Amino acid sequence: MLERPKSRYEQVAERLRNDIKQGKYPPGERLPSQTQLAREYGLAQTSIGRAIARLKNEGLVRVEDGKGATVLEVPTVKRVRRTPYRGKGGSFAQAMREAGLEPHTPLAAGPEVVTPSAEVATCLQMGEGQVIRRERHMFGSGHPMQIAVSHIPLSAAGSLDIADTDTNPTGMYERLAQRGHKVTRFQERIEVRRPTEKETVFFGITDSTNVLEVVRIAYDQDDKPVDVTFNVFPATQWALTYEWNAHE
Amino acid sequence: MLERPKSRYEQVAERLRNDIKQGKYPPGERLPSQTQLAREYGLAQTSIGRAIARLKNEGLVRVEDGKGATVLEVPTVKRVRRTPYRGKGGSFAQAMREAGLEPHTPLAAGPEVVTPSAEVATCLQMGEGQVIRRERHMFGSGHPMQIAVSHIPLSAAGSLDIADTDTNPTGMYERLAQRGHKVTRFQERIEVRRPTEKETVFFGITDSTNVLEVVRIAYDQDDKPVDVTFNVFPATQWALTYEWNAHE
DNA sequence: GAGTGGTCTAGACCACTAA
DNA sequence: TAGTGGTCTAGACCACTCC
Numbered sequence: 001m002l003e004r005p006k007s008r009y010e011q012v013a014e015r016l017r018n019d020i021k022q023g024k025y026p027p028g029e030r031l032p033s034q035t036q037l038a039r040e041y042g043l044a045q046t047s048i049g050r051a052i053a054r055l056k057n058e059g060l061v062r063v064e065d066g067k068g069a070t071v072l073e074v075p076t077v078k079r080v081r082r083t084p085y086r087g088k089g090g091s092f093a094q095a096m097r098e099a100g101l102e103p104h105t106p107l108a109a110g111p112e113v114v115t116p117s118a119e120v121a122t123c124l125q126m127g128e129g130q131v132i133r134r135e136r137h138m139f140g141s142g143h144p145m146q147i148a149v150s151h152i153p154l155s156a157a158g159s160l161d162i163a164d165t166d167t168n169p170t171g172m173y174e175r176l177a178q179r180g181h182k183v184t185r186f187q188e189r190i191e192v193r194r195p196t197e198k199e200t201v202f203f204g205i206t207d208s209t210n211v212l213e214v215v216r217i218a219y220d221q222d223d224k225p226v227d228v229t230f231n232v233f234p235a236t237q238w239a240l241t242y243e244w245n246a247h248e
Numbered sequence: 249m250l251e252r253p254k255s256r257y258e259q260v261a262e263r264l265r266n267d268i269k270q271g272k273y274p275p276g277e278r279l280p281s282q283t284q285l286a287r288e289y290g291l292a293q294t295s296i297g298r299a300i301a302r303l304k305n306e307g308l309v310r311v312e313d314g315k316g317a318t319v320l321e322v323p324t325v326k327r328v329r330r331t332p333y334r335g336k337g338g339s340f341a342q343a344m345r346e347a348g349l350e351p352h353t354p355l356a357a358g359p360e361v362v363t364p365s366a367e368v369a370t371c372l373q374m375g376e377g378q379v380i381r382r383e384r385h386m387f388g389s390g391h392p393m394q395i396a397v398s399h400i401p402l403s404a405a406g407s408l409d410i411a412d413t414d415t416n417p418t419g420m421y422e423r424l425a426q427r428g429h430k431v432t433r434f435q436e437r438i439e440v441r442r443p444t445e446k447e448t449v450f451f452g453i454t455d456s457t458n459v460l461e462v463v464r465i466a467y468d469q470d471d472k473p474v475d476v477t478f479n480v481f482p483a484t485q486w487a488l489t490y491e492w493n494a495h496e
Numbered sequence: 497g498a499g500t501g502g503t504c505t506a507g508a509c510c511a512c513t514a515a
Numbered sequence: 516t517a518g519t520g521g522t523c524t525a526g527a528c529c530a531c532t533c534c
Contacts, residue, residue, distance in 0.1 A: 007502075007503060007504090008503080008504080009503080009504085033518075033519060033520085034519080034520065035518085035519085035520095043504080043505090044504065044505050044506070044507095045506095045520090046504075046505075046506090046521095046522090046523095047503085047504060047505080049520070049521070049522090050503090050504095052520085053521095054456065057305070057456060058442065058456075063520065063521090064512085064513085064519090064520085065511065065512045065513075065519075065520060065521075066511070066512035066513035066514080066518080066519050066520065067512085067513060067514085067519065067520080068513095068518095068519065068520075069520085183494050184493060184494050185491070185492070185493050185494060186491065186492055186493075186494060187489060187490070187491045188489065188490045188491075189487055189488070189489045190438065190487065190488040190489070190490075191487045191488075192440055192458065192460060192483035192484060193484075194306065208302065208305060208306075210440065210458055210483065212440060218494075235440035235458065235483075236440060236441075239437055239438065239439045240437070240438040240439075241435065241436065241437045241438070242435070242436045242438075242490050243433070243434065243435045243436075244433070244434055244492060245432060245433050245434075246431050246432050246433060246434060246466075255521075255522060255523090256522080256523080257522080257523085281499075281500065281501085282500080282501065283499085283500085283501095291523080291524090292523065292524050292525070292526095293501090293525095294502095294503090294504095294523080294524075294525090295522085295523060295524080297501070297502070297503090298522090298523095300501085301502095311501065311502095312500090312501085312531085312532085313500075313501060313502075313530065313531045313532080314499080314500050314501065314530070314531035314532035314533080315500065315501080315531085315532060315533085316499095316500060316501075316532095317501085
């Protein structure tokens with residue numbers, strides 16, 4: 001099984017991977033068409049299609065119907081989370097600038113009062129009641145990079161106003177503190193999963209390309225959750241970093 | 249593009265996914281053979297093969313040549329990292345027991361003195377010199393769960409003895425402290441990548457199944473790196489959790 | 497031996513894009 | 516209209532497993 005020579009379509013995928021890495025097909029460029037590659041490698045078009053499907057799943061190329069396969073630019077973005085958290089919001093903008101990209105984070109939905117999903121309700125440990133939901137779509141130099149959806153229990157927030165003007169979470173935490181909910185503890189859970197349909201459309205990826213999901217929950221002084229934020233990004237384009245001190 | 253009905257092989261994959269989730273094919277069980285499924289769904293065997301390949305990449309089934317597709321048990325394991333780090337080693341064993349699995353962490357290689365790879369040398373900020381390398385293969389109730397490879401600069405360790413008896417890193421850090429290298433700061437970098445060939449064999453996954461790589465670097469009181477550990481696990485089976493306090 | 501999955505082909509059809 | 520990628524088939528061959 002180890003000795004078995006790799007299948008031909010995998011060999012093709014590997015060569016294309018190398019060609020891309022070594023700049024033969026730079027970002028933005030089109031790969032040759034599948035029929036052309038088929039002639040070149042002496043294989044059927046179907047087999048070339050399998051090879052290209054691999055590159056697609058790995059997030060190396062983006063394939064459009066009737067056009068062809070375009071090489072993606074994959075600047076690996078570093079997202080650094082220092083604990084305890086000293087920064088003043090803007091972790092995304094900073095990561096973008098460090099990667100040489102211009103950040104842009106428009107509001108995509110909300111703030112609005114909604115009934116939470118089962119998962120959100122579980123994270124916030126609430127039996128009933130509503131939450132304030134806000135969704136941001138985040139771009140780096142025009143390319144979709146990240147989706148962030150945050151939820152605050154209406155009971156803690158008081159009213160919609162709390163999420164009105166600010167775009168970063170820090171401002172919101174200050175307002176929560178004024179209402180008697182001082183944020184004292186954070187938790188982030190990281191998982192790899194298949195994307196939802198909405199996410200495939202936004203990121204322009206196949207539904208077999210994985211995404212990273214980071215769920216951050218903020219707790220107040222009574223250890224009650226007051227905010228849960230879902231961050232989603234294409235798995236291949238990001239690296240997450242956590243830093244902390246050994247002895248508190 | 250959105251309205252287009254899904255391809256038939258994707259529909260098959262989705263139905264099989266549901267059947268697995270709902271217990272029609274419990275863990276350890278075999279799926280029906282591809283020819284049988286082909287008859288059942290009125291498709292060609294090749295198309296069924298595509299559907300099953302999807303499940304394989306998602307880590308839902310394991311396919312063996314000449315045998316068939318077996319449903320994998322996918323207990324999602326939670327790995328919790330509290331910062332500052334209070335635990336006494338054994339983070340893996342604890343995570344296993346919480347998931348109802350019996351931990352087993354034999355040494356697979358080392359401790360041995362080797363010349364570090366370029367990546368390891370970069371992490372440890374060393375120009376020249378050698379490192380002590382140790383590789384552990386970690387199992388949960390017999391199933392391969394994780395690979396951990398740690399490197400300590402020989403200059404900091406003094407001799408091989410430092411890594412001799414202990415199996416957890418905490419003991420090693422105590423010895424490093426005795427030699428004047430007190431560990432004060434940690435950094436963990438998380439990435440999703442394609443597995444190496446060794447990893448596909450160990451975990452029994454396809455090379456298109458992603459793995460999570462967590463690189464932990466420990467720094468001493470002079471901010472010199474004294475240990476870098478690479479942890480690798482199948483991406484779908486794990487969830488990483490980080491916790492910290494807001495105001496130090 | 498019969499059954500399994502994995503690969504490959506040749507040809508076909510469709511939906512899409514481009515000129 | 517010609518070219519693109521995506522899907523599907525029918526049939527083939529191989530390496531493997533189980534009996």
